[in-house]
Amino acid sequence: MDREPVSELNNARILVFGASGGLGAPITTKLARAGARLAVSGRNTDALTATGAHIIAADLRHVDSARTVLAEAADKLGGLDGIVIAAGVVAFGPAAELDDDVVDDLLIVNYLAPLRIIREALTVLEPAGFVLNISAVVADQPVAGMSAYSASKAAISAFVASVRIEARRSTIRVIDVRPPHTETGLATHAIAGNAPHLPTGLTPDQVAERIVAAIVNDETDVPPPEFTTSS
Structure with a gap:
């Protein structure tokens, strides 16, 4: 039986990397x-205990991390x-x-790790599921003094755009979001x-709200202008 796109989040089974x-x-x-219903992965697993979600420790710099984390979360x-x-x-x-x-490190964490996750996701996700990658405004507007970082974000954004086309037949939605500067502390x-x-950026809560809206509203591409300073 065909599944509807994941637009209603109640009881949706979701894995968050970098939680x-x-x-x-x-x-x-x-x-x-x-x-x-959540499984979460991140460097600071102690900080994840309050989520109440299933915690999966992983270092995304390792080649097999994507495969092992997705397998455990799905199980x-x-x-x-x-x-x-x-x-x-x-x-x-x-430069x-x-x-x-x-x-x-920039290329492994910002490009190769998401590539491996997305590649594995295409074989693990249920039909009509989604995979959402957070890139950055520098993917569209490279910044001096951040050349390698800009390149790593542009690379994964290009990969996502291509995979989105390939995934249509499987009905998996591939979402690329590229928020402006955000006060994440990164x-x-x-x-x-x-x-x-840097000028004062958006609050993490504002950006997170827009990202979750993209999931709910069946969007696939959320470029920088789609984010606003209004809450």
């Missing part, structure tokens, strides 16, 4: 309040209707000064360099 992060946490809270929840990828790292500094290890935890002066 302890600045955006992952409020997204997880909103999904839980909407009645979703625990009895299947998966949706996946949210809210994990990421940032680095600052001129000429970028260290190879920093570039590797800039203060850069893996290299110091953040330049």
